[in-house]
Amino acid sequence: LSALHAAREYLVDTFRRVKTRLAAGFRAGGYRTAGFTDGAWMSSEAGFETGFETFDDAGGGLVSILPRALAWLAAGGEPPAFLFLHAYDVHCPYTSPEPFDSTFCPDHAAHLRLDDKCGKGALQDLELTPGDLAALTDHYDGGILSADALLGDFFQQLRARGLYEDTLVVVVADHGQGLMDHGWAGHRLLYQEQIR
Numbered sequence: 001l002s003a004l005h006a007a008r009e010y011l012v013d014t015f016r017r018v019k020t021r022l023a024a025g026f027r028a029g030g031y032r033t034a035g036f037t038d039g040a041w042m043s044s045e046a047g048f049e050t051g052f053e054t055f056d057d058a059g060g061g062l063v064s065i066l067p068r069a070l071a072w073l074a075a076g077g078e079p080p081a082f083l084f085l086h087a088y089d090v091h092c093p094y095t096s097p098e099p100f101d102s103t104f105c106p107d108h109a110a111h112l113r114l115d116d117k118c119g120k121g122a123l124q125d126l127e128l129t130p131g132d133l134a135a136l137t138d139h140y141d142g143g144i145l146s147a148d149a150l151l152g153d154f155f156q157q158l159r160a161r162g163l164y165e166d167t168l169v170v171v172v173a174d175h176g177q178g179l180m181d182h183g184w185a186g187h188r189l190l191y192q193e194q195i196r
Contacts, residue, residue: 021051022051023035023050023051023052023082023084024050024051025051026082027051027052027053027082029080030080031080031081031082032053032054032076032077032080032081032082033051033052033053033054033081033082033083033084034052034053034054034055034056034069034072034076034081034082034083034084035048035049035052035054035055035056035057035083035084035085035086036056036057036065036068036069036072036083036084036085036086037055037056037057037059037065037084037085037086037087038057038059038060038061038065038086038087038088039057039058039059040088041174042057042086043057044057045057052084054072056068059087059088061087061088061089062085062087062089062146062147062150062151062154063097063150065085065086065087066085066150066151066153066154069083069085069154070154070157073158073161073163074161079163079166087147089143089146089147089150090140090143090144090147090177091118091143092114092117092118092123092177092185092186093113093114093115093117093118093139094114094136094139094140094142094143095114095115095139095143096139096142096143096145096146096147097146100142100143100145100146100149101139101142101146102142103141103142103145104137104138104139104141104142105134105135105138105139105142108135110131110135111129111131111132111134111135112126112128112129112132112135114136114139123136123180123185123186124183124184124185128180133179133180136179136180136185137179140177140179155169175187175194175195176193176194176195176196177193177194178191178193178194179193181193
């Protein structure tokens with residue numbers, strides 16, 4: 001356990017130094033800087049606020065984060081700006097707002113509820129039926145569709161404000177998801193669907 005703790009601390013420290021350079025570098029270059037996150041690894045508690053003028057880790061998913069980010073853009077004056085957005089929208093238990101939660105899985109009563117079954121290894125010890133496995137993927141796909149729609153609305157708002165044409169959008173993920181492809185749900189193994 002001590003080796004795992006030391007590795008975690010090393011990774012957190014390395015991550016903290018890299019992201020500090022990014023936000024602080026933009027700020028030193030005359031950019032307004034803000035970060036709006038869903039917390040956890042991207043929280044002020046984890047040291048992620050360093051280098052940002054404005055930092056908000058109150059979370060709430062994209063449905064809450066994106067309006068706060070737009071309000072910051074509107075209140076802040078002229079570009080240039082560096083805006084960092086982070087959300088856990090497509091994450092176990094893979095629920096999303098309607099109509100997206102039912103887009104691919106219209107009958108939620110026909111499968112196991114995932115609300116209290118997330119976390120490392122939580123799904124591994126369960127007897128999942130073919131319907132449960134299909135629902136896992138269907139809800140994941142609904143989450144992707146929801147995030148896509150919310151980001152589409154956000155980009156439309158940038159267009160309406162005359163900001164989109166001069167905006168560089170970079171989309172990254174910290175990992176993919178295994179949806180029982182190799183007998184595992186989650187993201188702790190090194191299969192392609194989890195590392196790409």
